[in-house]
Amino acid sequence: MRKSFKFVNLGLVSLLAASSLVALSGPVAAKQVAAPKITSNAPAPGAKRLHFKVGPFEILPGQNSIDFTRGIPQPKVDGFVTAIRPDLRRADGTIPAVDVIHLHHGVWLNVSNKDATASTPERFFAAGEEKTAAILPDGFGYPYKTTDRWLFNYMLHNLLAKKDVVWVTYDVDFIPASSKAGKSIIPARPIWMDIQNGGVYPVFDAHKGAGTDGVFTYPDQAVNPYPGKALNEWTVDREMVLVAAGGHLHPGGLYNDLWLKRDGATVPKGGAKPGSPDTAHLFRSNAVYYEPAGAVSWDVAMTVTPQNYRVDLKKGDVLQTTVSYDTAEASWYESMGIMVIWAADAGDVKGRVTDPFKKVVRTKAVLTHGHLAENNNHGGKPAPKDFVNALKLPNQVEQVTNIQIENFVYARGDLTVADSVPTVKQGQSITFDNSIDAPLANGIWHTITACKAPCNRSTGVAYPRANADVQFDSGELGKAGPPTANRLTWSTPSDLDTGTYTYFCRIHPSMRGAFRVVAQ
């Protein structure tokens, strides 16, 4: 299985999951490899591009908090949204580098509508640093009324100890209801599919080595992912036609899949979910990595459905989403798997529609953009001026049981300043304490996450990574609800073998440290 998902170099572009680029229907690997096309950036016929922005957001040092803002700019007349394109900008219009500030995620909600799949306002658009545009096929639109109230939920992440000010921009392609194009448009509604649907912070951890042959699929390969009801499923509530879909995942992610289960039905050969003959594959949104190091950074774009995608869904069918991460080389903590799909009522749609239980859905997916320049600092270069090599440093004489974190520095063994390595006797642990930084600014939360020694190369979108042979991760040390671990301290495992362990902060990756376990 793993073989069909290896990297294929096409010039500068590393393409993943080549199988699905041609026969996107899925589980069956095709041999041909081609770069997906980037879809047209032009507004749909009759649509105008409206430029909106929300902000300014003052992004305090080290910030990684989840916030909401109401009353964001929206169109001034009734009509239809046909596309949305997100970005993050400073006052001078420049886009911050992803290793400095990034849009961890933004979700646009319509408070005036009820969400199809959760007890929240209607979630109609989401973006992370991959900045995928939502584009409805020509002739379809998301109905909008001036009485609608939009809300923006965001997590803006400041990777540095320096304040910054940014705006989130969103270009909305819009057809006024009163226009000629507006008279014939078919309404489509957003359906939010999520592997942890309904959560404020819908994440899971993909651990190095988990899954099969370096690929971990959630929730299918997770142990007891849902103590209650399956959060990655939704029962179709009316006869409808799926017209668009696109995935969201984080670095390390390979693809989001969309499936449809119909009780008693049988999927035609080649189109079923492995082991589930009544569950059809509808779409795979592939992560296409431009990142030279592979599936390890935000230098990625997601494929989405093409203009002609139409799939028939019957009332009572069960939609399901899964997400797969590359776990061969590293762990990916706090990972997401979201697919926002768009559907129209079946009676409104004319023309060819595929019934996935009669015909395998084959889709030539497209990209909404290519490589983005804000991902150009990959990191991973020698950086002897910035970080020491802890493997070459002597032991600190006294044993350590506690390491305080203060002002973005690990008090002992910080790789930016250390001349010796704090040591602990085998069988004992060191407790890291973030009680000084955590209450500051908007919350400054740090992690202690194992990276492969010496972990002293330059910081960038692809470095460092949670790639140590012996994995550990503290979670975000803070007491502020999601995304924090709701505690300020964390202790190293007491069962570590003797040796030198290096670690970094996932939130502020230029924070690095080391400790050493010595024999009793």
Ligand SMILES: [Cu+2]
């Ligand atoms: Cu930190």
